[in-house]
Amino acid sequence: MISLKLVLLFSAGLFAIGVYGVLARRHAVLVLMSIELMLNAVNVNLVAFAQTFKDVTGQVFALFMITVAAAEVGIGLAIIILIFRNRETINIDEVDEMKW
Amino acid sequence: MNGHEIVFLILALAGLGAALKVVTTDNVVHGALYLVVALAMVGGVYLLLGAEFLAWVQVLIYVGAVVVLLLFSLMLTKAPIGPHALDNKQKGLAALIGFGAFAGLGLLIADAFEGSVGAPPTTTADIGASIFKDWVLPFEVVSILLLAALVGAVVIARKDDDE
Numbered sequence: 001m002i003s004l005k006l007v008l009l010f011s012a013g014l015f016a017i018g019v020y021g022v023l024a025r026r027h028a029v030l031v032l033m034s035i036e037l038m039l040n041a042v043n044v045n046l047v048a049f050a051q052t053f054k055d056v057t058g059q060v061f062a063l064f065m066i067t068v069a070a071a072e073v074g075i076g077l078a079i080i081i082l083i084f085r086n087r088e089t090i091n092i093d094e095v096d097e098m099k100w
Numbered sequence: 101m102n103g104h105e106i107v108f109l110i111l112a113l114a115g116l117g118a119a120l121k122v123v124t125t126d127n128v129v130h131g132a133l134y135l136v137v138a139l140a141m142v143g144g145v146y147l148l149l150g151a152e153f154l155a156w157v158q159v160l161i162y163v164g165a166v167v168v169l170l171l172f173s174l175m176l177t178k179a180p181i182g183p184h185a186l187d188n189k190q191k192g193l194a195a196l197i198g199f200g201a202f203a204g205l206g207l208l209i210a211d212a213f214e215g216s217v218g219a220p221p222t223t224t225a226d227i228g229a230s231i232f233k234d235w236v237l238p239f240e241v242v243s244i245l246l247l248a249a250l251v252g253a254v255v256i257a258r259k260d261d262d263e
Contacts, residue, residue, distance in 0.1 A: 001218040002104050002148070005209055010112040010145070012205035014119055014138075020198030021123035026188040029128060029170055029177075033135050036166065037119050040142045047151045051219040056230045059151050059222060063231075066154075066161055067242050071249035073166050077173040078257035084177040085259075093188050 115141030150221035
């Protein structure tokens with residue numbers, strides 16, 4: 001028996017660290033890693049509530065999210081490689097042509 | 101504080117520490133390796149909560165596939181590996197927002213949720229039954245999405261011959 005609050009606090013911490021990483025990092029791969037941390041925090045929440053309310057649906061959705069996250073990483077890394085090929089940099093603050 | 105909670109705290113602290121190192125380390129490859137630790141600890145938390153199938157999926161997909169992909173892209177982009185400026189100028193503001201997010205969520209959680217996670221471990225058969233009974237359409241949509249992502253990644257990343 002683990003207190004639900006503890007699990008949710010762990011997930012909140014993971015999410016906050018991910019938010020910091022996305023905002024503070026300029027290396028595109030590190031930004032992707034931080035996004036993965038945030039997605040994992042959400043999955044921990046889903047699993048915790050699924051096991052609290054004894055309903056397996058939460059776990060099914062966590063499974064779907066893992067799949068979508070894998071697809072997202074694949075596309076994201078393809079884009080990063082393309083940016084590197086065209087611009088010789090993967091620092092996202094140097095890719096700012098569309099910035100107003 | 102019982103045995104389960106002590107094990108959970110150990111896993112959670114290791115995971116949070118590794119996650120902190122991911123967002124603060126000066127070396128991108130070290131960041132990816134710390135990410136392995138953080139994701140594996142999340143997998144351990146799944147196991148502890150009784151979501152066995154999800155724990156092994158986490159190990160296979162995140163620790164196995166995603167981190168390998170990240171390391172591959174680091175190699176392919178030949179990024180300057182080593183102590184470089186990996187942070188931008190908004191570091192202080194970002195830390196403030198991150199801390200604010202944690203404080204806000206923490207206050208909310210401390211007030212809102214009671215109870216404990218104590219369901220018996222779910223079996224893979226339960227999850228399979230739920231997917232193929234109640235969630236067949238989302239399952240198919242996800243498989244189409246994976247196919248589209250696969251084809252899309254190949255199309256985006258391949259070299260054009262006519263250039």
